[in-house]
Amino acid sequence: MKKFDLNDNSVVVVIGSGAGGGTLSNELAQKGIYVVCLEAGKHLDYGKDFVNKEWEMFSKEAWLDTRTTSGSWRVAKDFPNLPAWICKTVGGSTLHWAGASLRFQEHELKARTNYGHVKGANLLDWPIDLKELEPYYAKAEDKMDVTRTNGIPGLPGNNNYRVMEAGAKELGYKEVHTGRMAINSQPRDGRASCRQLGFCFQGCRMGAKWSTLYTEIPKAQGTGHFELRAEAHVLKITHDKTGKVDGVLYVDAQGQQQHQKARIVCVAGNSIESPRILLNSESAIYKEGLANSSGQVGCNYMRHVTGSVYGIFEKPVNMHRGTTMAGIIQDEAKHKPERGFVGSYEMETLSLGLPFLAAFLNPGDWGKEFTGELDEYQNMAGMWIVGEDMPQESNSITLNSDVKDQFGLPVANVHYDDHPNDVAMREHAFKQGSAVYESIGAIKTIKVPPYPSTHNLGTNRMSAKANDGVVNKWGQTHDINNLFISDGSQFTTGAAENPTLTIVALAIRQADYIAQEMKANNI
Amino acid sequence: MNKTNMSRRGFLKASGLTAAGAVALSLTGMSIAPNAWAMTLASIRNSEGQTLSRLCRVLYPHAHLDDMYYDACVEGLDTKAVKDKNLLNLLKKGVAQLDSTFNVPFLKLSAEQQLEAVKKLEGSPFFNSVRGHVVVALYNNEKIWMSFGYQGPSFPHGGYLERGFNDINWLPKN
Numbered sequence: 001m002k003k004f005d006l007n008d009n010s011v012v013v014v015i016g017s018g019a020g021g022g023t024l025s026n027e028l029a030q031k032g033i034y035v036v037c038l039e040a041g042k043h044l045d046y047g048k049d050f051v052n053k054e055w056e057m058f059s060k061e062a063w064l065d066t067r068t069t070s071g072s073w074r075v076a077k078d079f080p081n082l083p084a085w086i087c088k089t090v091g092g093s094t095l096h097w098a099g100a101s102l103r104f105q106e107h108e109l110k111a112r113t114n115y116g117h118v119k120g121a122n123l124l125d126w127p128i129d130l131k132e133l134e135p136y137y138a139k140a141e142d143k144m145d146v147t148r149t150n151g152i153p154g155l156p157g158n159n160n161y162r163v164m165e166a167g168a169k170e171l172g173y174k175e176v177h178t179g180r181m182a183i184n185s186q187p188r189d190g191r192a193s194c195r196q197l198g199f200c201f202q203g204c205r206m207g208a209k210w211s212t213l214y215t216e217i218p219k220a221q222g223t224g225h226f227e228l229r230a231e232a233h234v235l236k237i238t239h240d241k242t243g244k245v246d247g248v249l250y251v252d253a254q255g256q257q258q259h260q261k262a263r264i265v266c267v268a269g270n271s272i273e274s275p276r277i278l279l280n281s282e283s284a285i286y287k288e289g290l291a292n293s294s295g296q297v298g299c300n301y302m303r304h305v306t307g308s309v310y311g312i313f314e315k316p317v318n319m320h321r322g323t324t325m326a327g328i329i330q331d332e333a334k335h336k337p338e339r340g341f342v343g344s345y346e347m348e349t350l351s352l353g354l355p356f357l358a359a360f361l362n363p364g365d366w367g368k369e370f371t372g373e374l375d376e377y378q379n380m381a382g383m384w385i386v387g388e389d390m391p392q393e394s395n396s397i398t399l400n401s402d403v404k405d406q407f408g409l410p411v412a413n414v415h416y417d418d419h420p421n422d423v424a425m426r427e428h429a430f431k432q433g434s435a436v437y438e439s440i441g442a443i444k445t446i447k448v449p450p451y452p453s454t455h456n457l458g459t460n461r462m463s464a465k466a467n468d469g470v471v472n473k474w475g476q477t478h479d480i481n482n483l484f485i486s487d488g489s490q491f492t493t494g495a496a497e498n499p500t501l502t503i504v505a506l507a508i509r510q511a512d513y514i515a516q517e518m519k520a521n522n523i
Numbered sequence: 524m525n526k527t528n529m530s531r532r533g534f535l536k537a538s539g540l541t542a543a544g545a546v547a548l549s550l551t552g553m554s555i556a557p558n559a560w561a562m563t564l565a566s567i568r569n570s571e572g573q574t575l576s577r578l579c580r581v582l583y584p585h586a587h588l589d590d591m592y593y594d595a596c597v598e599g600l601d602t603k604a605v606k607d608k609n610l611l612n613l614l615k616k617g618v619a620q621l622d623s624t625f626n627v628p629f630l631k632l633s634a635e636q637q638l639e640a641v642k643k644l645e646g647s648p649f650f651n652s653v654r655g656h657v658v659v660a661l662y663n664n665e666k667i668w669m670s671f672g673y674q675g676p677s678f679p680h681g682g683y684l685e686r687g688f689n690d691i692n693w694l695p696k697n
Binding site: 051052053054055156157158159162163166170194195196197198199205206315316317318320321322353354355357358359364366367368370371374375377378379440 | 581582583584585587638654658659661662663665668671672673674675676677678679681682683684686687688689690691693694695
């Protein structure tokens with residue numbers, strides 16, 4: 001396989017191998033561009049390392065390096081050192097994502113215009129609209145084998161879906177189906193079709209769910225233009241005297257510091273690590289960190305309005321059988337301010353196994369009432385709420401210089417307070433979610449607070465003007481033209497939809513732009 | 524009691540069966556008489572282990588679970604405490620506090636008094652350490668899963684596609 005010299009300054013260095021970094025790497029390599037991908041995590045083999053056990057896979061997949069938390073969100077109390085539940089592995093969080101692949105809605109890309117001024121929120125319109133994104137959404141859906149697109153049939157509904165569907169119909173909801181999922185309902189792209197294992201969060205043992213681990217990464221390797229370096233933990237991005245970035249300093253698998261020279265650097269380390277790398281790369285020229293003339297690096301952290309509702313019934317459901325996110329209700333995913341909040345939310349089935357349910361049903365709870373609920377495991381159905389949260393400047397990733405990581409660098413502190421709009425939306429969603437289950441006879445519903453964040457967004461946001469955000473409409477930083485952001489941190493707003501499809505669409509689009517600008521010798 | 528059972532118990536005792544081991548053996552279909560296993564503890568005293576095991580049950584009571592599953596949680600705590608002096612001190616002091624709440628050993632208290640004694644310690648470092656450990660150790664013990672109707676790993680069985688992923692039959696027809 002291709003190996004690049006550390007002094008080869010013709011390469012594009014991509015930091016991270018998940019939905020953004022893995023996709024961008026492959027797209028660039030397919031165009032003949034040389035790419036070195038630095039991934040902090042290990043390279044797992046889905047056929048050997050993936051097991052259907054929640055805690056075992058959590059310890060193999062999750063980003064467990066220390067982080068700290070602050071703010072009034074409950075995660076800071078329940079999981080003070082685990083603000084986010086994301087992966088540190090080759091493939092990043094495409095290992096444990098559930099597969100929901102929804103396009104953003106037109107009005108969501110123009111949130112400031114459509115929602116108006118919301119007090120305390122730092123709303124902004126995206127510098128792109130849906131029309132510009134549509135061709136890339138189409139490419140992403142084809143690449144990811146998304147059901148209900150490209151003639152691919154939907155997945156069959158499992159028990160958990162059938163309960164939600166029955167309740168939704170009883171309530172009069174119309175837009176209820178088994179989702180647009182990047183999970184094969186039939187063999188496609190050399191990958192098997194889903195056998196309804198469950199354990200989507202533990203990495204798909206069949207490879208039926210799209211993950212860059214076994215799609216983009218090996219395809220990139222096949223071009224001969226790409227080198228993956230796993231267990232390469234980035235410390236900082238370096239720059240030359242003119243201020244252009246010229247390389248990346250990292251610690252390799254043997255614990256040795258290395259410096260890879262680069263023509264272009266693309267950062268895709270998820271919305272906590274990406275701004276942390278920029279901030280930790282401060283220098284004499286860039287005293288506030290790289291690409292931070294706006295002061296917006298790390299700000300506007302979004303995590304979606306989330307929560308779960310579980311319904312307990314008199315008879316068995318067996319929600320654990322089959323795909324984790326098995327279907328969706330989209331009727332509430334419309335901007336209807338008369339509900340008392342701007343933006344909207346989706347309702348998607350979710351199931352946890354007994355080990356995770358005990359830990360996440362009501363973190364910290366104990367005693368008879370709690371265990372009485374767990375005793376009803378077999379009779380439970382579950383759903384997850386995912387809605388648009390308001391970007392707030394004070395919700396942010398900052399460096400915590402009091403706590404250092406294993407390499408002596410300040411860890412990320414994740415600060416989050418719910419906006420009143422977020423609270424109103426969650427209350428509405430809890431009420432509607434409970435009504436879905438109650439309408440078909442649930443004897444009890446349980447409202448579950450947000451889990452550690454799986455959707456981390458917005459901390460290097462896209463803006464038309466350089467002083468409103470960190471990157472332009474191509475994900476290119478306003479300040480440094482050979483430095484790009486290629487993950488969900490470039491999201492201007494969060495929209496109601498699960499973010500992966502949009503991250504992939506933006507990465508495909510960014511690859512076109514980078515290739516064009518390299519050819520024109522602009523970067 | 525027949526001879527086979529006698530010798531089995533003899534074997535279990537002779538082999539120094541731990542609670543974790545008893546949990547494993549029970550799955551093979553061997554019947555294990557109560558008290559045939561003993562907690563194997565390296566850092567805390569046996570009486571402290573008994574108290575902690577009861578605390579685990581007060582925290583996460585399930586009538587359908589035998590004591591050995593709670594004992595196995597305590598063995599895990601004990602193993603952690605071998606390498607963690609702070610935890611060991613926390614556990615010893617915590618047990619002493621549980622025993623002193625009503626000036627009667629915790630194990631001799633009524634269920635109501637035990638609950639009250641535990642509530643008094645809620646939020647303390649001792650309480651948090653034990654609860655945080657048990658909520659993972661207990662429910663991650665695959666031997667208890669079936670009694671909750673949770674079927675565990677499905678890949679070895681080919682998933683649920685032909686094993687009831689959509690077999691629900693009581694929903695209203697519309």
